[in-house]
Amino acid sequence: xxxxxxxxxxxxxxxxxxxxxxxxxxxxxxxxxxxxxxxxxxxxxxxxxxxxxxxxxxxxxxxxxxxxxxxxxxxxxxxxxxxxxxxxxxxxxxxxxxxxxxxxxxxxxxxxxxxxxxxxxxxxxxxxxxxxxxxxxxxxxxxxxxxxxxxxxxxxxxxxxxxxxxxxxxxxxxxxxxxxxxxxxxxxxxxxxxxxxxxxxxxxxxxxxxxxxxxxxxxxxxxxxxxxxxxxxxxxxxxxxxxxxxxxxxxxxxxxxxxxxxxxxxxxxxxxxxxxxxxxxxxxxxxxxxxxxxxxxxxxxxxxxxxxxxxxxxxxxxxxxxxxxxxxxxxxxxxxxxxxxxxxxxxxxxxxxxxxxxxxxxxxxxxxxxxxxxxxxxxxxxxxxxxxxxxxxxxxxxxxxxxxxxxxxxxxxxxxxxxxxxxxxxxxxxxxxxxxxxxxxxxxxxx
Amino acid sequence: xxxxxxxxxxxxxxxxxxxxxxxxxxxxxxxxxxxxxxxxxxxxxxxxxxxxxxxxxxxxxxxxxxxxxxxxxxxxxxxxxxxxxxxxxxxxxxxxxxxxxxxxxxxxxxxxxxxxxxxxxxxxxxxxxxxxxxxxxxxxxxxxxxxxxxxxxxxxxxxxxxxxxxxxxxxxxxxxxxxxxxxxxxxxxxxxxxxxxxxxxxxxxxxxxxxxxxxxxxxxxxxxxxxxxxxxxxxxxxxxxxxxxxxxxxxxxxxxxxxxxxxxxxxxxxxxxxxxxxxxxxxxxxxxxxxxxxxxxxxxxxxxxxxxxxxxxxxxxxxxxxxxxxxxxxxxxxxxxxxxxxxxxxxxxxxxxxxxxxxxxxxxxxxxxxxxxxxxxxxxxxxxxxxxxxxxxxxxxxxxxxxxxxxxxxxxxxxxxxxxxxxxxxxxxxxxxxxxxxxxxxxxxxxxxxxxxxxxxxxxxxxxxxxxxxxxxxxxxxxxxxxxxxxxxxxxxxxxxxxxxxxxxxxxxxxxxxxxxxxxxxxx
Numbered sequence: 001x002x003x004x005x006x007x008x009x010x011x012x013x014x015x016x017x018x019x020x021x022x023x024x025x026x027x028x029x030x031x032x033x034x035x036x037x038x039x040x041x042x043x044x045x046x047x048x049x050x051x052x053x054x055x056x057x058x059x060x061x062x063x064x065x066x067x068x069x070x071x072x073x074x075x076x077x078x079x080x081x082x083x084x085x086x087x088x089x090x091x092x093x094x095x096x097x098x099x100x101x102x103x104x105x106x107x108x109x110x111x112x113x114x115x116x117x118x119x120x121x122x123x124x125x126x127x128x129x130x131x132x133x134x135x136x137x138x139x140x141x142x143x144x145x146x147x148x149x150x151x152x153x154x155x156x157x158x159x160x161x162x163x164x165x166x167x168x169x170x171x172x173x174x175x176x177x178x179x180x181x182x183x184x185x186x187x188x189x190x191x192x193x194x195x196x197x198x199x200x201x202x203x204x205x206x207x208x209x210x211x212x213x214x215x216x217x218x219x220x221x222x223x224x225x226x227x228x229x230x231x232x233x234x235x236x237x238x239x240x241x242x243x244x245x246x247x248x249x250x251x252x253x254x255x256x257x258x259x260x261x262x263x264x265x266x267x268x269x270x271x272x273x274x275x276x277x278x279x280x281x282x283x284x285x286x287x288x289x290x291x292x293x294x295x296x297x298x299x300x301x302x303x304x305x306x307x308x309x310x311x312x313x314x315x316x317x318x319x320x321x322x323x324x325x326x327x328x329x330x331x332x333x334x335x336x337x338x339x340x341x342x343x344x345x346x347x348x349x350x351x352x353x354x355x356x357x358x359x360x361x362x363x364x365x366x367x368x369x370x371x372x373x374x375x376x377x378x379x380x381x382x383x384x385x386x387x388x389x390x391x392x393x394x395x396x397x398x399x400x401x402x403x404x405x406x407x408x409x410x411x412x413x414x415x416x417x418x419x420x421x422x423x424x425x426x427x428x429x430x431x432x433x434x435x436x437x438x439x440x441x442x443x444x445x446x447x
Numbered sequence: 448x449x450x451x452x453x454x455x456x457x458x459x460x461x462x463x464x465x466x467x468x469x470x471x472x473x474x475x476x477x478x479x480x481x482x483x484x485x486x487x488x489x490x491x492x493x494x495x496x497x498x499x500x501x502x503x504x505x506x507x508x509x510x511x512x513x514x515x516x517x518x519x520x521x522x523x524x525x526x527x528x529x530x531x532x533x534x535x536x537x538x539x540x541x542x543x544x545x546x547x548x549x550x551x552x553x554x555x556x557x558x559x560x561x562x563x564x565x566x567x568x569x570x571x572x573x574x575x576x577x578x579x580x581x582x583x584x585x586x587x588x589x590x591x592x593x594x595x596x597x598x599x600x601x602x603x604x605x606x607x608x609x610x611x612x613x614x615x616x617x618x619x620x621x622x623x624x625x626x627x628x629x630x631x632x633x634x635x636x637x638x639x640x641x642x643x644x645x646x647x648x649x650x651x652x653x654x655x656x657x658x659x660x661x662x663x664x665x666x667x668x669x670x671x672x673x674x675x676x677x678x679x680x681x682x683x684x685x686x687x688x689x690x691x692x693x694x695x696x697x698x699x700x701x702x703x704x705x706x707x708x709x710x711x712x713x714x715x716x717x718x719x720x721x722x723x724x725x726x727x728x729x730x731x732x733x734x735x736x737x738x739x740x741x742x743x744x745x746x747x748x749x750x751x752x753x754x755x756x757x758x759x760x761x762x763x764x765x766x767x768x769x770x771x772x773x774x775x776x777x778x779x780x781x782x783x784x785x786x787x788x789x790x791x792x793x794x795x796x797x798x799x800x801x802x803x804x805x806x807x808x809x810x811x812x813x814x815x816x817x818x819x820x821x822x823x824x825x826x827x828x829x830x831x832x833x834x835x836x837x838x839x840x841x842x843x844x845x846x847x848x849x850x851x852x853x854x855x856x857x858x859x860x861x862x863x864x865x866x867x868x869x870x871x872x873x874x875x876x877x878x879x880x881x882x883x884x885x886x887x888x889x890x891x892x893x894x895x896x897x898x899x900x901x902x903x904x905x906x907x908x909x910x911x912x913x914x915x916x917x918x919x920x921x922x923x924x925x926x927x928x929x930x931x932x933x934x935x936x937x938x939x940x941x942x943x944x945x946x947x948x949x950x951x952x953x954x955x956x957x958x959x960x961x962x963x964x965x966x967x968x969x970x971x
Contacts, residue, residue, distance in 0.1 A: 032876070033875065033876020033877075034876070037875050037876055038875075038876060041877075046880050046881075058473075058477065059476055059477060059480045060480045060481065061480075066483070066770040066771065066773075066774045067683075067770075067771055067774040067775070067778075067779055068771060069481065069769065069770035069771050069774075070769055070770075070771055071765070071768070071769050071770070072473050072474060072477040073765055075473050075477075076469065076470045076473045076474075079469070080466050080469065083462065083465075083466075084462065092462075096465075112479065113479060113480065113482070117482065139475060139479075140479055142475075143475055143476055143479050146472075167879070167880070168879055168880050168881065168882045169880070169881065169882060169883070170881075170882050170883040171883075172880070172881060172883075173881055173883055173884070173887055174883065174887075188852070199798070199801060199844045199847060199848060200751065200752065200794075200798070202843070202844050202847055202855060203794070203840045203841065203843070203844045206839070206840040206843050206844070206855075206859060206862075207836060207837060207840045210836040210839070210840070210862070210863075210866065211836065213872065213877070214833070214836065214866065214871055214872055214875065214877070215833070215875070216875035216876070216877060218875075219771060220771065220775065220781065220783040221783075221831075221833050222833075223783050223784070223786070223787040224787050224790045224791065224794075224837055226766055226769065226772070227740060227743075227744040227747070227762070227763070227766045227787070227791065228744075228747070228791075228794075230744075230762040230763070230765045230766045231744065231747060231748045231752055231754065231759065231762040233762065233765070234748075234754065234758045234759070234761050234762035234765070235752060235754050235758065235762075237758055237761075238754070238755065238758065242463065246466065246467075246470065247761075248657070250470060250474070251761060251764075251765050253474075254765065254768065255664060255764060255765070255768045257484045257487070258768040258769070258770055258773070259496075259664075259667075259668070259768065260484070260487040260488045260491055260496075261483060261484055261487040261770060262487075262668065262671055262672075262770075262773050262777075263487075263491050263495055263496060263499070263534075263671065264486070264487040264488075264490040264491040264492075277535055277538055277674045277675060277677075278675070278682070279543060279544075279545070280678075280680075281674075281675065281677065281678040282535075282538065282539055282543050282545050283543075283545045284677075284678060284679065285535075285551075285555050285558075285677055285678075286539055286545050286547040286551045286552065286555060287545050287546050287547060287551065288546075291679040291680065291726070294678060294679055294680045295680055298680065298682070316955055323684055323687045323688070324687070325687055325688045325692055326680065326681065326686075326687035326688070326691065326692045326695070330696075331692065331696070332692075332693075332696050332704055332705070332706065332953045332954060333953075333954065333955070334954075334955075335954055336954050336955045336957050337688075337954060343957065343958075343959070343962075346959050347959070347962065350959065350963070359966065359969070360962055360963075360965075360966040362969075363962075363965045363966045363968070363969035363970075364957065364961070364962050364965045364966070365955070
């Protein structure tokens with residue numbers, strides 16, 4: 001044991017010395033990664049991104065959506081297991097402090113939701129002014145006040161970390177190694193289990209650490225962890241009735257909640273219940289409707305446009321952010337994916353005029369442009385870089401004489417000359433446009 | 448049981464209060480950040496949960512009173528179909544404007560039965576083949592988990608499908624032969640397995656109430672997610688763009704697709720689609736990963752962690768009800784659940800190796816188990832490259848057991864160095880945030896080598912044995928992964944190791960230079 005501590009501390013010391021000896025080198029931002037991947041990790045100060053990740057991933061602090069929801073049971077029980085396994089009071093205090101720091105970092109650097117669903121960031125102003133203006137219900141206000149409290153503690157720490165870490169740092173990995181070492185030490189020091197279980201704990205710690213530093217918070221990259229962690233959580237119900245009661249209560253509640261979420265199929269940002277099976281699929285299975293009717297059920301009006309695209313063999317399709325690839329024949333050779341509009345933005349910057357961009361696209365074999373009207377919704381970057389590129393794309397598509405809109409499922413309200421309004425499928429944006437349904441695609445043809 | 452060995456100390460009142468406060472806080476915060484949960488309750492068509500509850504209660508009574516808390520595969524399949532048909536038909540009859548006929552309902556029921564039979568036969572076939580490889584070739588007489596047999600069988604299928612796609616002999620007859628040849632070949636074992644379908648699963652002890660309820664809940668969610676896969680069209684973004692799209696393209700072209708990262712699980716999907724001819728099979732094979740993960744998790748819990756079956760099933764239920772898992776199995780339909788299954792099977796066989804090393808190591812059993820670990824790891828690597836971390840993690844605990852914590856630290860730091868030298872962190876764009884990587888990789892390498900060198904010097908014989916086993920694992924892993932590197936090389940003609948691992952991009956090659964050049968050319 002002494003040797004382990006000796007070598008561990010020696011390794012740690014070596015890393016720290018190297019930290020001091022190396023001069024800082026700031027690197028350029030990687031905008032693509034920031035827009036597409038780093039949103040899962042968060043945009044806080046760099047060490048905080050990692051330390052708060054277990055809490056953030058549970059609470060939708062970074063990316064929202066059922067596909068990111070890991071439930072609350074693990075966050076409830078994993079820290080408790082560490083605390084309860086530890087016999088030494090000092091180590092309990094150390095672990096408790098670590099848990100407290102994770103909690104403060106996460107709360108202090110994130111947001112609460114207003115009644116309208118709007119995000120109120122914990123910047124010392126938004127939440128207090130929301131509360132002063134009436135707030136939500138009693139419990140929501142209570143949670144918000146705790147956030148304000150954590151935010152007040154976090155603010156000076158965050159400012160300090162911001163000056164140390166900036167856009168690239170030397171301390172985060174060293175800090176994470178230190179945390180891993182403490183957890184490893186506590187786990188091994190207070191473990192008297194069968195060898196298999198003991199080794200499984202070591203495997204989990206190893207895997208957790210590497211997933212933390214490599215997965216950028218994308219949870220399905222580390223799916224292996226979850227069945228093992230759930231087994232670890234349920235394992236302790238054998239030995240403590242108190243623990244078992246807590247687990248059955250929390251676990252039961254989670255299962256019931258998750259069941260209703262699934263059986264209603266309520267979509268995120270769309271409060272409509274879909275039923276156990278979505279209507280187009282139900283129609284496909286029980287009525288005369290065929291495959292194309294199912295596509296039409298998800299993407300209204302798409303049929304003729306897709307038929308036109310599929311009638312050709314070699315024309316290329318410029319696609320950004322839509323789901324439609326699957327419908328396009330030979331798509332792995334025909335579809336060029338400009339997922340976050342980098343290429344298009346560069347083209348607009350280079351050629352300036354819409355007609356020249358059209359010509360450049362045609363010269364490269366493109367005949368169709370398929371774009372998502374809601375691409376900008378995924379933008380979580382602090383400088384809203386993706387939204388800016390999206391706006392550039394919208395203004396290129398709008399009133400472009402070289403383009404023809406073939407189909408879209410974006411439904412907007414338009415007024416005729418007499419002032420009568422009606423709903424139409426069109427790719428219109430702007431402050432005056434009343435959107436009935438955001439839609440999911442728009443297909444344009446280059447004339 | 449191992450309860451006496453578990454450490455969970457008598458907690459003081461203060462700790463209990465802290466625990467309760469922490470849980471209440473986590474729940475409150477979670478509730479407010481997930482407004483869809485309350486909406487889910489109010490939006491539900493209530494007759495569907497009522498139907499599910501009715502089926503669940505009947506199932507509970509049957510299991511408790513008729514079969515005395517013992518469950519067979521037939522009971523599980525029956526429950527699954529009852530939940531599937533019950534929920535879907537209530538949805539159809541009460542809440543849907545769809546014009547249905549009695550015949551269309553019969554046709555739906557018939558199709559679900561056929562799909563279920565296909566999956567059962569595939570599993571059975573993979574189990575026989577895997578069983579033959581384990582007990583007939585590598586480890587005669589060795590008792591290893593059933594899910595490892597299935598995983599190995601699936602690995603063989605994937606390799607064979609890769610070959611027929613590479614040589615353009617992707618024909619339904621050939622696919623059928625590949626996927627189902629083990630059934631007639633090992634007909635005795637097959638028949639034994641089939642005749643055991645109505646007998647209690649696993650140990651003869653009776654399930655606890657927690658276990659029965661958890662099992663019913665697991666099967667309910669499986670049925671609900673399965674209902675989404677009976678569609679010619681996936682809903683998820685990645686599924687449409689990649690994970691369901693790619694095997695569809697492969698089947699339609701009858702050959703491997705140019706570009707993309709290695710895609711072992713897609714090979715299996717492609718074969719099922721090629722044989723049955725319905726797009727639903729692509730989605731079902733993706734969903735099937737969930738069932739395999741549940742099975743393997745059950746075996747990890749009971750065999751490896753020695754947890755009572757009821758609690759294991761509770762753990763599996765909690766995993767299954769994670770919305771990210773239910774979304775994966777019904778909408779996203781990627782390959783991550785298949786990958787998780789392969790990795791769990793690797794963990795199971797890996798721990799069998801560790802146990803073997805502790806108890807009665809013979810050269811054949813040691814090498815055989817190491818080969819299984821390597822093959823499963825290599826196939827997992829061919830599903831997603833992130834599997835490399837699980838492989839490193841296993842090698843680390845292998846050294847941990849053999850040479851103690853110094854061995855573990857050694858492999859840990861060497862793994863860290865490899866990860867950074869191979870620039871795995873750049874794939875997610877994380878390198879720019881860590882200026883320390885340039886020196887950290889060197890320091891980690893030195894510390895790792897130092898730790899291992901010292902540990903091997905202290906225990907030379909053990910160290911060399913571990914080195915030998917690690918090489919066997921690495922070699923087996925490489926052998927099943929190399930075909931992908933060959934494919935990538937034929938496409939990119941570039942011996943860069945990173946490119947050989949990742950492959951090339953698919954689709955038209957475009958960048959601003961190309962676009963500008965073509966534009967200028969058109970103007971000339």
